[in-house]
Amino acid sequence: MNRKEIAINKLKSLGDRIIEDVNQNSVPAVKIPSRGTSNLVYDEDKRYYILGDRYGQRSLGNVKQINKIAQMVYMANFCKDLVRRGKTATLREMYYVSEGWDVDFGDQQESNIVGEDLEVSLGMTREDLGLMPEEDGASVYGDLTVQEDDVEINALKSGKSGYTISPTIDDVEFVAHDVERVIAVETMGMFHRLVQEEAYKKFNTLIVGLKGQAARATRRFLRRVNQELELPVYICNDGDPWGFHIAMVIISGSAKLAHVNHDLATPDAKFLGVTASDIVNYDLPTDPLKDIDVLRLKELSKDPRYHDETWQIEIKKMLKIGKKAEQQSFSKYGLEYVVDTYLPEKLDAM
Amino acid sequence: MEREAAELFEEFKELTASEFFRRNKQMLGFSGKIRSLTMVFHELITNSLDAAEEAGIRPEITIDLKRVGKDHYILKHSDNGPGIPEAFITKVYCTMFAGSKFRNIQSRGQQGLGCSGCVLLSQMTTGKPAKVISGYHEGEKLKGMEMTFKMDVKKNQGLILSQEPVDVKSSGVSIELHFKDVSYSLSEQGAFEYIRRTVIANPHAKIRFRDPTGHKYIFDRATDIIPPLPKEVLPHPRGVTADDLIFMAKHTDKRRFRSLLTTSLSRMSTKRVNEIQKSTGIDLDKRPKDMKWEEAERIVDLFSRMDFMAPPTSGLIPIGHDQIEKGMREILTPEFVATNTRNPKTYRGGVAFIVEAGITYGGESGRIVGDQKRAEIMRFANRVPLTFDQGSCAITEALKSIDWKRYGIRDLDNAPITVFVNLVSTNVPYLSTGKQSVAPEAEILHEVRQATMKIARSLQKYLRAKKAAKEEELRSKIFESLVPVVIREAALLAETDVPEYDAVLAKVTRRAKFEGIQLNSEVENE
Numbered sequence: 001m002n003r004k005e006i007a008i009n010k011l012k013s014l015g016d017r018i019i020e021d022v023n024q025n026s027v028p029a030v031k032i033p034s035r036g037t038s039n040l041v042y043d044e045d046k047r048y049y050i051l052g053d054r055y056g057q058r059s060l061g062n063v064k065q066i067n068k069i070a071q072m073v074y075m076a077n078f079c080k081d082l083v084r085r086g087k088t089a090t091l092r093e094m095y096y097v098s099e100g101w102d103v104d105f106g107d108q109q110e111s112n113i114v115g116e117d118l119e120v121s122l123g124m125t126r127e128d129l130g131l132m133p134e135e136d137g138a139s140v141y142g143d144l145t146v147q148e149d150d151v152e153i154n155a156l157k158s159g160k161s162g163y164t165i166s167p168t169i170d171d172v173e174f175v176a177h178d179v180e181r182v183i184a185v186e187t188m189g190m191f192h193r194l195v196q197e198e199a200y201k202k203f204n205t206l207i208v209g210l211k212g213q214a215a216r217a218t219r220r221f222l223r224r225v226n227q228e229l230e231l232p233v234y235i236c237n238d239g240d241p242w243g244f245h246i247a248m249v250i251i252s253g254s255a256k257l258a259h260v261n262h263d264l265a266t267p268d269a270k271f272l273g274v275t276a277s278d279i280v281n282y283d284l285p286t287d288p289l290k291d292i293d294v295l296r297l298k299e300l301s302k303d304p305r306y307h308d309e310t311w312q313i314e315i316k317k318m319l320k321i322g323k324k325a326e327q328q329s330f331s332k333y334g335l336e337y338v339v340d341t342y343l344p345e346k347l348d349a350m
Numbered sequence: 351m352e353r354e355a356a357e358l359f360e361e362f363k364e365l366t367a368s369e370f371f372r373r374n375k376q377m378l379g380f381s382g383k384i385r386s387l388t389m390v391f392h393e394l395i396t397n398s399l400d401a402a403e404e405a406g407i408r409p410e411i412t413i414d415l416k417r418v419g420k421d422h423y424i425l426k427h428s429d430n431g432p433g434i435p436e437a438f439i440t441k442v443y444c445t446m447f448a449g450s451k452f453r454n455i456q457s458r459g460q461q462g463l464g465c466s467g468c469v470l471l472s473q474m475t476t477g478k479p480a481k482v483i484s485g486y487h488e489g490e491k492l493k494g495m496e497m498t499f500k501m502d503v504k505k506n507q508g509l510i511l512s513q514e515p516v517d518v519k520s521s522g523v524s525i526e527l528h529f530k531d532v533s534y535s536l537s538e539q540g541a542f543e544y545i546r547r548t549v550i551a552n553p554h555a556k557i558r559f560r561d562p563t564g565h566k567y568i569f570d571r572a573t574d575i576i577p578p579l580p581k582e583v584l585p586h587p588r589g590v591t592a593d594d595l596i597f598m599a600k601h602t603d604k605r606r607f608r609s610l611l612t613t614s615l616s617r618m619s620t621k622r623v624n625e626i627q628k629s630t631g632i633d634l635d636k637r638p639k640d641m642k643w644e645e646a647e648r649i650v651d652l653f654s655r656m657d658f659m660a661p662p663t664s665g666l667i668p669i670g671h672d673q674i675e676k677g678m679r680e681i682l683t684p685e686f687v688a689t690n691t692r693n694p695k696t697y698r699g700g701v702a703f704i705v706e707a708g709i710t711y712g713g714e715s716g717r718i719v720g721d722q723k724r725a726e727i728m729r730f731a732n733r734v735p736l737t738f739d740q741g742s743c744a745i746t747e748a749l750k751s752i753d754w755k756r757y758g759i760r761d762l763d764n765a766p767i768t769v770f771v772n773l774v775s776t777n778v779p780y781l782s783t784g785k786q787s788v789a790p791e792a793e794i795l796h797e798v799r800q801a802t803m804k805i806a807r808s809l810q811k812y813l814r815a816k817k818a819a820k821e822e823e824l825r826s827k828i829f830e831s832l833v834p835v836v837i838r839e840a841a842l843l844a845e846t847d848v849p850e851y852d853a854v855l856a857k858v859t860r861r862a863k864f865e866g867i868q869l870n871s872e873v874e875n876e
Contacts, residue, residue: 015843061858073839
């Protein structure tokens, strides 16, 4: 069964359960796993957050919950129709479509939440249900050929900015590749530096420009190249708590999307830098840590995703030196330095 | 050129009461065009109610107000009271300060000037005579007399212009007066509102009123029970002033001051009198007329330090909570009404009073200001509406000090409610000569608050129950509209037929019998 069929069957099963209850003359209720922080469990084996066993009930016999059920069932029908017809819609489009329904959403926030309810209760990403985020994913440069519908695209021949990961990444097929690894960088500045210095040749790698916090499509892409193509994934970000966490969300998934982390997390991805040790060893130009940076670092040190020793040492070290550095600060030693010296040394050490 | 004092006083001495008030009409309450007319209504209505009640007749008043020019009106006021015998007609309408007795009685009258003040105002503003038709019983015979007269202010008596016997069908007085410089208004201070409030506080009265536009209002009585007449009670020592004592001393027929005290004041035993004599050293066996002001002051001062039993309350006649309810229901046709009559209390240690309160919600409650319903406070003293000087009144102050949010009323000013407060006392402590606002005596404030908070609690209960019922209805509506939607969409999702769901719908709406078959078939027809 492909993802499309699974999605349709799961959506149908939601309707089945309600009709079943009605046939037995009992008041239908839908169980929805709780997404509260108290129901987040870090799975040591899987190395990402999953949802715990707690769940909430949406009963037809509750005046507030019946509205939610109605919204959910309507949305499920809308999604089933999308998937069946091979179309996608953004959450915003769905919000406007809902104007014609017998039940309305107060605002888009409300429809987004019901969307999450649907994801959680079916255990599928909303992309599987035909609902797409607004924003595109990251840029990819390197020798990878993908097929979108009947178009084949090579990420070396898609212009200087590379191939843009589409929100419909699950419909994309990997046709061929001639790379050994993937290097993801936080900023497009660094992306273009690596492209200009021909890092893709030098390291035989795909270069991925994350554009800050990785979009869902980007994370899905990284997981797929890691799993399907068995390519190691390295992440190079700014040397500050925010850079750390961008990497960690790719590696271990986010708390907010714990219900779909199994499709998004890439537990084998490696954080290359910039680490606190890099700041010291390479004598990088730095900025002092701000209060909010210190606060964030302390939060991270308590986060189970950062419990391994390397992370703990790096966090402590950064707090100790009280400094942070951007990944572009390597240009202190010349524009080529990062490709000629830093990356080879770090990749060797991995 | 300066005039000598003696000259001025020469002039002063010559003034009769009528002449004095002619020059100082604002002291009768005749200040401002709206207020003047309201005061006229007040005096005439009060007179008619008192007269009917004294005769044991259910009061019925007919008022006809015609506008004949700008600020120029003709008022015709008729009642069904016992009437006024021929000889007393001009006394009632043309003589001011008829009595000089110290009376400690609960009464509607406020100035004691009454109808003669109205005649004076009419005459001063228009120069027209008053016309009265009085029907009264003399023995078994019903007599009728029509009379036109003017007031001779210099002599403080009537000047009859014409009089002739007429046929009347029943007893009662009808008076016709012209007024200028007055104005009819629908505002809270106006004559119409005065009538409306009077009827609420006097549910045994019926008032017919034709306003200047010709519109006829009938305020029907809500009860047939005529309130008992207030009894005069002796004043309590704590409630008298030195001036009162001197006044009593002047008008008594007692030979000794001692017996004046025991017969003129309540709670005043011989034992107490002896205590006073011992404590002040004043010889109480002397003649009352020999009592000096300074001695009276000392006695009054001692009163305030002595322990007395609370004053008798037998003289106080409240409207009664059930009668207030009837009055409010009749006039305000509210959704909800709660009323409360408190037990008698005293203020300043010696003046008995009773506070009564009522609250209504919905219907005609509240005042419409623009397109908003505002809360309305109706203040009364001995059943008489107080429509002026609201801001400085103890009743208003007490009501505003209540935390209305606790009773489910977010904003007192903007709630569709009417709050009714009647202060009953032999001696209402007015703040000013206008006698339209009550002094903020601590005990009165407390009683008004207590009386009102109790009924506010009842209102809160009602509002809660109403809200709950509304929510329940809303709930049912939500279920009835959404259950079919959910089941229809679920069937669409499951790609199956819409099942029979009456039982489920009945369960969620908690209705034993639900006739939702049409709903069901509608869905299937889609």
